[in-house]
Amino acid sequence: GAGVSQSPSNKVTEKGKDVELRCDPISGHTALYWYRQSLGQGLEFLIYFQGNSAPDKSGLPSDRFSAERTGGSVSTLTIQRTQQEDSAVYLCASSLGPAYNEQFFGPGTRLTVL
Amino acid sequence: GENVEQHPSTLSVQEGDSAVIKCTYSDSASNYFPWYKQELGKRPQLIIDIRSNVGEKKDQRIAVTLNKTAKHFSLHITETQPEDSAVYFCAAKAGSQGNLIFGKGTKLSVKP
Numbered sequence: 657g658a659g660v661s662q663s664p665s666n667k668v669t670e671k672g673k674d675v676e677l678r679c680d681p682i683s684g685h686t687a688l689y690w691y692r693q694s695l696g697q698g699l700e701f702l703i704y705f706q707g708n709s710a711p712d713k714s715g716l717p718s719d720r721f722s723a724e725r726t727g728g729s730v731s732t733l734t735i736q737r738t739q740q741e742d743s744a745v746y747l748c749a750s751s752l753g754p755a756y757n758e759q760f761f762g763p764g765t766r767l768t769v770l
Numbered sequence: 771g772e773n774v775e776q777h778p779s780t781l782s783v784q785e786g787d788s789a790v791i792k793c794t795y796s797d798s799a800s801n802y803f804p805w806y807k808q809e810l811g812k813r814p815q816l817i818i819d820i821r822s823n824v825g826e827k828k829d830q831r832i833a834v835t836l837n838k839t840a841k842h843f844s845l846h847i848t849e850t851q852p853e854d855s856a857v858y859f860c861a862a863k864a865g866s867q868g869n870l871i872f873g874k875g876t877k878l879s880v881k882p
Contacts, residue, residue, distance in 0.1 A: 687868055689870075691872075697874060698776075698859055698873055698875050699814070699861075699870075701869040701870070701871065701872075704868040712868060712869065747813065757802045757819065757821075757863065758804070758819065759870060761806075761813040761814045761815075762813060763812070763813050764813060
């Protein structure tokens with residue numbers, strides 16, 4: 657079946673603008689995760705959704721970052737008033753649920769803030 | 771919270787040699803330890819994982835060992851091939867949490 661998809665694949669924006677990044681998880685996966693990968697770095701956890709539970713936002717770096725998950729499926733990560741340090745690849749992953757450990761990653765959105 | 775350290779950051783081996791990458795973690799509650807391979811410009815792909823009730827797991831040329839007492843785990847790749855060249859990430863997950871905590875990665879280069 658289809659894997660995790662993300663859009664856009666690339667986004668170039670100007671400092672101060674807002675951006676929205678989209679993630680479509682694998683059908684039936686109740687858990688969804690957002691990670692950020694800066695150049696040459698590991699993956700930094702941002703936020704985690706599990707079913708209808710309140711999301712775990714403990715990884716969000718500032719209040720400029722927010723995320724929603726509508727209908728338990730598609731998720732949108734929003735970055736307001738973007739800064740140059742926000743430039744990174746934003747990766748989404750999904751898993752069947754918290755008891756199922758394997759996370760499947762999407763191709764990522766490369767964000768460049770000029 | 772959990773912290774994962776990974777070494778080395780770069781590793782260069784000759785084709786056919788073995789490669790070993792080591793990780794340590796801080797949270798004794800962590801119970802799941804995956805390894806991901808990321809080729810240039812591509813998404814991370816799970817290559818092997820181990821749960822805390824197991825000490826070693828093998829899958830063809832790849833093996834992972836876990837020492838819960840010392841809180842470290844290692845990836846072993848034998849008979850390396852040029853296509854093994856990639857960045858490898860270790861990670862840890864606590865049972866009470868959903869997200870993975872990743873190491874900073876090891877860039878493996880296999881020279882033909």
